[in-house]
């Protein structure tokens with residue numbers, strides 16, 4: 330983990346309300362798939378924005394973010410050549426065990442972006458099947474990344490691109506057709522993760538989910554970002570997560 | 581190289597820059613970024629006798645220039661700190677300040693007694709605005725500030741006591757004097773200001789607890805004014821905090837009468853805030869011909885006087 334003075338190489342809209350920003354760092358950062366960075370947008374914004382690392386190649390690192398509130402609006406206007414502080418890599422990231430050959434990725438909304446890093450890391454050694462959901466055709470992006478998986482299904486909530494269903498339904502459809510992964514890796518809105526967990530429990534397939542929570546320090550010191558574990562304890566999303574075994578967290 | 585060391589009621593600090601409670605855990609995470617032995621002190625996450633789970637999430641919100649938090653004193657309990665973190669934190673060479681809270685007067689005495697002689701200083705959080713009973717109640721009225729100070733002192737034979745004052749009060753100088761009368765060795769201020777931030781789409785407060793403590797850059801002028809008032813009301817040393825972001829901010833607090841300062845929210849904005857403030861203090865002293873940072877304390881000249 331380092332606080333990089335990261336130079337913006339490019340920052341552009343790749344789908345409606347979604348931007349891709351690439352930074353050049355002073356060195357190659359060692360990033361696990363599913364880890365994130367805390368981006369400083371400066372000015373009156375005292376908190377950094379946690380964003381998943383999408384791609385890390387050489388000295389360059391790319392994040393994709395949805396324009397939501399004031400901070401990401403400001404980020405959208407940052408031009409090439411600007412320097413922002415990016416604290417990274419943070420969190421645990423996704424781990425795939427040696428014996429887990431068939432990996433299902435189930436992502437919804439901005440939750441697809443951490444999964445891009447999984448495809449990039451494991452496409453050669455694992456059989457990856459990606460089930461990716463968007464709100465509508467306007468939000469569709471990053472397909473070229475998911476096309477690197479062995480099997481790839483993209484759907485939308487309104488049916489304007491692909492079938493009209495969400496990514497969990499797309500995954501269930503594949504299960505019904507006889508598909509069975511060794512492990513599921515997922516990120517998306519909490520209701521989606523809850524539905525997926527129910528499927529994983531029913532089918533008895535190990536399932537890991539990446540959670541979102543508002544953060545203070547981003548490194549595990551302030552206990553602002555906690556989630557509830559099934560054993561009654563609380564864990565820090567920024568440091569103990571963001572990836573948790575679905576059986577161990579209350580969603 | 582200016583002399584940055586300061587003396588706080590007999591405890592000597594390498595420099596006057598201390599990590600504020602709740603923003604720095606027990607120091608381990610920030611030590612992955614820099615050697616925390618280089619900072620003046622660490623005030624730990626607020627601890628209680630028994631572990632606490634704290635409030636539901638969201639626990640934090642942002643508003644221009646400030647943040648709001650309502651962690652609700654989540655902590656692993658004082659025994660866990662003594663067993664797992666204390667020896668390590670001491671080994672870093674920083675001054676160890678245990679920040680403690682309780683629900684009853686007896687809790688305060690018991691937790692102080694448990695930590696007496698084990699840590700360099702104890703900071704009594706009588707002002708945390710997030711815990712429904714306890715916390716707030718003690719810090720509001722001068723009578724209860726004095727009573728809780730007296731009771732905490734009963735548990736202490738060796739370790740100096742800092743009483744951390746709430747700014748959500750009628751007259752903070754009166755409460756500072758109450759702490760001094762109760763036997764406090766030092767006072768620190770300010771804790772957070774109670775506030776609210778609203779999500780207008782949902783028509784609900786952002787923070788699950790509804791209200792949260794406001795901290796960060798935007799509160800600094802209020803905190804400086806309060807530190808000035810308190811420093812002029814008591815004889816014991818004062819630790820100032822509230823929105824400190826850079827060395828110049830820290831110098832304002834020193835001039836207003838603080839012997840040392842704490843830095844909280846700035847650690848979130850820039851995890852290297854404290855080392856930068858320390859080197860900035862040194863540079864400022866050098867460029868202004870100040871041999872020792874302690875010379876700055878209370879040197880404010882009021883206009884018209």
Ligand SMILES: Cc1cc2nc3c(=O)[nH]c(=O)nc-3n(C[C@H](O)[C@H](O)[C@H](O)COP(=O)(O)OP(=O)(O)OC[C@H]3O[C@@H](n4cnc5c(N)ncnc54)[C@H](O)[C@@H]3O)c2cc1C
Nearest residue numbers: 376379380381394395397398399400401439442541542543
């Ligand atoms: C580990 C992690 C990875 C993430 N990865 C991505 C990603 O790859 N792409 C993407 O578009 N979004 C991602 N998010 C969500 C992203 O952090 C928020 O959308 C963003 O912080 C909103 O900032 P804002 O300034 O637009 O909103 P504002 O409402 O102005 O933000 C105010 C404060 O609330 C925080 N906040 C608001 N919404 C969220 C949220 N959903 N999660 C966490 N903090 C929030 C902000 O960080 C800021 O501190 C991720 C969140 C986490 C925790």
Ligand SMILES: Cc1cc2nc3c(=O)[nH]c(=O)nc-3n(C[C@H](O)[C@H](O)[C@H](O)COP(=O)(O)O)c2cc1C
Nearest residue numbers: 600601602626649705770771795796822823844845
């Ligand atoms: C996330 C967070 C948690 C805090 N927890 C505590 C605590 O446990 N005990 C305490 O005395 N103060 C606590 N505080 C208050 C700070 O120590 C400090 O008094 C306040 O934030 C003002 O300083 P700042 O503006 O530099 O942050 C907390 C503040 C924040 C932001």
Ligand code: FES
Nearest residue numbers: 545547551552567
């Ligand atoms: S954000 Fe501080 S502990 Fe997670």
